Amino acid sequence: xxxxxxxxxxxxxxxxxxxxxxxxxxxxxxxxxxxxxxxxxxxxxxxxxxxxxxxxxxxxxxxxxxxxxxxxxxxxxxxxxxxxxxxxxxxxxxxxxxxxxxxxxxxxxxxxx
Amino acid sequence: xxxxxxxxxxxxxxxxxxxxxxxxxxxxxxxxxxxxxxxxxxxxxxxxxxxxxxxxxxxxxxxxxxxxxxxxxxxxxxxxxxxxxxxxxxxxxxxxxxxxxxxxxxxxxxxxx
Numbered sequence: 162x163x164x165x166x167x168x169x170x171x172x173x174x175x176x177x178x179x180x181x182x183x184x185x186x187x188x189x190x191x192x193x194x195x196x197x198x199x200x201x202x203x204x205x206x207x208x209x210x211x212x213x214x215x216x217x218x219x220x221x222x223x224x225x226x227x228x229x230x231x232x233x234x235x236x237x238x239x240x241x242x243x244x245x246x247x248x249x250x251x252x253x254x255x256x257x258x259x260x261x262x263x264x265x266x267x268x269x270x271x272x273x274x
Numbered sequence: 275x276x277x278x279x280x281x282x283x284x285x286x287x288x289x290x291x292x293x294x295x296x297x298x299x300x301x302x303x304x305x306x307x308x309x310x311x312x313x314x315x316x317x318x319x320x321x322x323x324x325x326x327x328x329x330x331x332x333x334x335x336x337x338x339x340x341x342x343x344x345x346x347x348x349x350x351x352x353x354x355x356x357x358x359x360x361x362x363x364x365x366x367x368x369x370x371x372x373x374x375x376x377x378x379x380x381x382x383x384x385x386x387x
Binding site: 197207218233254256258261266267270 | 307361373376378380382
């Protein structure tokens, strides 16, 4: 199946700093990518839909100024958590839309101290 | 929220037994998908069943879909210790040109030797 990578896999940062997470589709072009967050022992919650060359569409309750999404190419989308706080600590997972389904990255564990 | 509900939340069985997980959802769907997630890892796509299909098989997996009851089940036969993971159903809904996956609450499966 198609491969989606995320970088970094883990990041620990101090409160108030910004963190950028990259999501790449390695063997196919993805005009649409998705960003999810997952708290421990909970399900994935869609944060936003990232469309190449246009603004992201955010789900209700997700602050677009806090979670900046850029999808500048057909193989790369980035999520920047600005001014991170401990409550932003979570598992962030991206996915890229393929022909029939979505392919998920391995996730990024963010810990904000 | 149209997030689906899964039951049971947790299931513990012995190797060789069958495991059945159920998923209910709230809205009309295009398809329903099942994913597996090992602890702290990304999602692995298991199987997709379209809204006009009632049953689908893939190896030791059997999925049913009842659109009148808005429910689906995942059966894993002859379970193995390596099947230990969390299992999520996800419903795909297309609105215009946008298609989104909404995940259920998940079932944590523990298979013991």
